[in-house]
Amino acid sequence: MPNRSVNLARPEIFNLKPYIPGKPIEEVKRELGLTDVIKMASNENPLGASPLAEKAVREAINLLHIYPDSNCYYLRQKLAEKYGVAENMILLGNGSDEILRLIAETFLRPGDEVVLARPTFVEYEFTALVMGAQCVAVPLKEDRHDLPAMLEAINGATRIVYLCNPNNPTGTYVNKSELDRWVASLPDDVILVIDEAYGEYATKEDYPDGLSYVREGRNVIVLKTFSKIYGLAALRIGYGLCRAELAALVQRVSEPFNVNLLAQVAATAALDDNEHVQRSRDNNAEGMQYLTRALDELGLPWIPSQANFLLIDTGRDCRSVFEKLLSKGVIVRTGDVYGYPRHIRVTVGRPQDNARLVRELIGILKEPV
Ligand SMILES: Cc1ncc(COP(=O)(O)O)c(C=O)c1O
Structure with a gap:
């Protein structure tokens, strides 16, 4: 009988590779007999959530029996104010996913x-x-988006173009003048999704603001998330900014209660927590500087990153480096899944996490390949 149930599914789903989830930290600790495990694998905020968001969640905990506001009224208002856009230009979702x-x-x-x-x-x-x-996938050129080749790949059948800026997993970015020229040359009938999940970490002056293209009236949807710098990954909340007409179309397929109550109150409070955002940004900039200097001293190449993670060339099979780091209680992401078989992707941690990673890498490099 199994064949019959397979035939029931839409053929498209057989093109999908099932997501292989990592083990929970508690399970890693139990299996390896470790007490102190750090996760530098998923680009979460190592400083935790905004304290104002945590307080808002505690205060809302007696409202779990009530459906959330389907329009995210207060959060929408706050985002509209923050960006100076109309409330109907905002999309909210259970993560930007x-x-x-x-x-x-x-x-x-x-x-x-x-x-x-x-x-x-x-x-x-x-x-x-x-x-x-x-999916027409255009290889990165020198670890960066190849904008001319992406433009060439667009044809009459193209509906959406995706630009991840800074890009995950490389951390590289497209600058303002490059993006201005590229956006101006895109056909009118494609939608450009600019994913700025890590945009708040970017420190370069010429990092572009995707919203400027929305303001010009273009078919651009800018995506942002509360999972990274605001530290709310567990609550699942992200947002998009685009022309009201586009937002109204996307809104049609949205479930009425797609953003849960705790996510709404936490995100609304987090937007007021400039101190937490600044601390997170500073921690990242300092950690990035520490890590890149240490890697230079170790002679390990890395790709310049404007995000909260770093793709590091370990000079050896990334799986073996991953396993060795894991056995020491440091969880990173292997680069092989991204086509970088010698690299590991490491989320910038707290100073003590970064120092521990470097210590363990020094130990690994002493071992024969
Ligand atoms: C580039 C990028 N966009 C979007 C997301 C998803 O974010 P969210 O947690 O809001 O679904 C991630 C998460 O890692 C990401 O790396």
Whole structure:
């Protein structure tokens, strides 16, 4: 009988690779007999959530029996004020992951094409494949988006182009003058999704503000998240900014209660916590400086990053480095899944986490390859 149930599924889903989740930290500790394990693998905020957000969650804990506000009224108001946009230009979702899915559901038919970089954030391809679209993946050039080649890949079948800025997993960015020129040359009938999940960490003066293209009236959707600098990954909340007409289309496929109550109150409070954001940004900049100097001393190349993670060339098989770090209680991401078989992707941690990673890398480098 198993064959019959397989035949029931849409053919598109057989193009999807099932997500392989990592083990919970508690399980890693138990298996390895370790008490102190640090996760530098998922680009979370090592300083934790905004204290104002935690307080807001505690205060809302007696409201768990009530459905959340389906329009995210207060959060929407606050975001509109922060960016100086109309409230109907804001999309809210169960993480920006969900908004990516809503965008795909709104705009993609089987056979349509999307253009994206390779490697980049995996959800673009995943959500497009779910809808039966074809993914045209343009390899990075010197670890950066190859904008001319991406432009060339666009044809009459292209509906969405994805730009992850800074890019996950490389941390590289497209600067303002490059992006201005590129956006101006895109055809009017494609939607450009600019994913700025790590935008708050960027320190370069010429890091572009994707919202400026929305303000020009272009078919651009800028995605942002509360999972990274605001430290609210567990609550699942992200948002998008785009023209009201586009937002109204995407809104049609959204579930009425897609953003839970705790996420709404936490995000609303976190937007007021400038101190937490600044501390997180400073911790990242200092950690990045410490790590890159230490890696230079070790002779390990790294890719300049504007995000909260670093792709490091270990000069050896990344899986063995991963296993060795794991056995010492340091969890990182292997680069092989992104086409970088010698690299590990490391989230910048607290000073003590970064120092521990460097210590363990020194030990690993002393071992024969
Ligand atoms: C580039 C990028 N976009 C979006 C997301 C998803 O963020 P969220 O937690 O808001 O779904 C991630 C998460 O790692 C990411 O790296």
